[in-house]
Amino acid sequence: MPDLLDSGRTEAYLRRIGAERPSAADAETLxxxxxxxxxxxxxxxxxxxxxxxxxxxxxxxxxxVLGGRGGFCYELNGAFAALLRAVGYEVTVLAARVFGKDQELGPPYDHLALRVVPSDGSGPWLADVGFGRHSHYPLHFGSRDEQPDPGGRFRITDTPDGDIDVLNDGRPEYRLEQRPRELRDFEATSWWQRTSPRSHFRQSLVCTRLTETGRVTVSGRTLVLTGADGDREQRELAADEVLPAYREHFGIMLDREPVVAPLP
Known part of the structure; x- marks a missing residue:
């Protein structure tokens, strides 16, 4: 079991996300x-x-995270697991493989998600703050009914091999193993995601978060503002607008523009 965050870092993390220290580690707080x-x-x-x-x-x-940055699945869900444990939740790290556009599965340890058990006896819950566009709220791990969410209509289904598939609006997003894992189990695939020409993380540049009215995304030099009704406002940023856009929309302070290097 990883060491719990100390009180000071827990409070700093909660401030970072604009939350008060919870009085109970229950489903509502999760x-x-x-x-x-x-x-x-x-x-x-x-x-x-x-x-x-x-x-x-x-x-x-x-x-x-405390330094004002985000990350991709291993980072976001790894950090979120630390916060949840610190405020009283039981958290298990799980590995998944993401379905691609052609519905072929990605490599093992392609994605990291969390199984969370609150102290109120509810759940368990599937928590995932590291998939980009996904459910706004945790999904009930044991339910096989459709679970409506602002991010879509989600369903969890069983596979013949004992894994579970997570679907959004009928489309499979990822296949989740139920065996407990540790962060170090994901190191090899994390390296592959960062270095392989076949990795979409290596091929593209993205920064995105939910907003009160929808979502804001900077992809390369394209700024996209998405409303709750799905309307999109999109424009290309000039070179001198990129760093200010990261500051304004994400609070990320950079001294140079990230650029996708040519693939070998």
Whole structure:
């Protein structure tokens, strides 16, 4: 079991996401923390294109969030797991493989998600603040009914091999193993995601988060504002607008623009 965050870092993390220390580690609080995390800590792969290392250790992941940054699944859900444990939840790290556009599965340990058990006996819940566009709230891990959410209509289904598939609006998003894992189990695939020409994280540049009215995304030099009704406002940023856009929309302070390097 990883060491719990100390009180000071827990409080700093809660301030980072605009949340008070919960009085109880119950399902209602989990829902609130899950939403606040996605509205304040962006899903982003900037480190890959800035030449920054990604260390899959809880202390390093929490430091990155406290420093005003976000990350991709291993980082966001890894840090969120540390916060949840610190405020009283039982958390298990799980591995998943993401379905691609052609419905082929990605490599093992392609994605990291969390099984969370609150102290109120509810759940367990599938928490995932690191998939980019996903459910705003945790999904009931044991339910096989449709679960409506502002992010779509989700359903969890069983596979013949004992895994579970997570579907959004009928489309499979990822296949989740139910065996407990540790952060270090994801190191090899994290390296592949950062370096392989076949990895979409290596091929593209994205920074995105939920907002009160929808979502804001910077993809390369394209700014996209999405409303709750799905309306999109999109424009290309000039070179001198990119860093200010990261500051304004995500609170990310950079001294140079991240750029996707040519693939070998």
């Amino acid at each position: 829902r609130a923390l899950h939403l606040r995390h996605q509205m304040t800590v962006p899903f982003e792969n900037l480190s890959i294109h800035l030449g920054q290392d990604i260390v899959l250790e809880e202390s390093a992941l929490v430091d990155k």
